[in-house]
Amino acid sequence: MTAVRVLAEDEYRAAHRLFAGALLQDAADDAGWERTRPSYPPGRVLGVDVDGELAGTAMSFAVRTAVPGGAALPTAAVTRVGVRADRTRRGLLSALMARLLADARASGEVLASLRASEARIYGRFGYGTATRGRAVAVRTGGGLRATAPAGGTVRLVTGDAVVPTLAAVHDALALRRAGGITRPRPWWAGTVGRRLDRWFLAAVHRGPAGDDGFAVAAAGDGGFVERTLRVLDLHAGDDAAAAGLWRFLLGLDLAARVEADLRPLDEPLDLLLADPRDVTVTGEADETWLRLVDVPAALAARSWGAAPAVRIAVHDRLLPGNTGVYRIDPDGVERTAPDGPADLECDAAALAAAYLGDRAPSRLAATGWWRVHSAAALPAADALFATGAVPWCGTFF
């Protein structure tokens, strides 16, 4: 049995070095480590040793996730997962993940969330893709349609003002749609903060009620002219703020192309542009890998569409307390006899894929993720889980 332990603070740098090496990246230099250190939360950094040496690590930090209906659930944001290359495939990640989820459960966290380096790693631990995003490339020059929302004003912020200003806007917007998460202050130090000595642009949109959106962009490929601008972060409180920010980015001198990854699947860039073909969707990828740590609490916390009741049998190998039959109707959720009848059946990962509204149960059933015992229950399940909005997070960690 592999013993997982909570690392002491003087071991965090070694853990960070191990993680960077597992990702085939350079270790942080002294300045980088000073910025990174506050994002290691005491008590939440795990390690596992082999032959007396640290061989694997994983950690989580505390955030809240917005779920359909508007509740914000305590969530373990799992990150910095790495196993030394000569110690892989002997169960170290499995041991780390079992401990991490048990700790999350014990501390009352209802969800766990991560971003996966590879899509085949985390399903076995009950994580499912719960939000997705698409990559876009936009040709500049054509601008927005005359009928696009006018938006407000855009101003640049620089230096020490960047993090507090953007963080304040994000705090107000973070939970506005299902899938959104809060950002603890150390998140900013490790992302925007580490760019402060390089060129980047931080633009804040001001609407009628004050600051209501922001964009962060950096230089991408290209020469002296014909530059590509890479959008690293863009959140807008409403359609006018989004249009105002995109108009600003697409109007920057010398930028021939603006690229962004993991944008919401429903971001209507083609509808905003004078020439809808100025935008090309260049890719689509999984964003949030969600784990329902406390299935009864997670199901009780979200709102449900109007439909007849459906009974779903959920199987959870890693957290067996979640295994059971849940009767869901628009008024809420009730746990029924564990060996009683069920209309539909799924495991924790497949439940997570439907939970925020990203995938309809009928699609999950058609592709073998959910099992169907009563075909009549499928349209009801679709209506119950439907949210009418595309879930999206927009925070990478």
Ligand SMILES: CC(C)(COP(=O)(O)OP(=O)(O)OC[C@H]1O[C@@H](n2cnc3c(N)ncnc32)[C@H](O)[C@@H]1OP(=O)(O)O)[C@@H](O)C(=O)NCCC(=O)NCCS
């Ligand atoms: C991904 C990683 C953490 C896995 O660690 P590990 O200790 O080898 O994982 P385990 O031995 O506990 O593997 C458990 C199971 O997952 C499978 N698995 C692990 N990593 C996998 C991968 N990258 N692709 C496919 N399957 C994988 C194992 O084969 C094993 O399957 P089994 O239960 O059927 O035998 C490790 O390979 C690593 O550090 N990779 C590079 C860094 C990285 O990608 N980190 C994740 C950042 S999100």
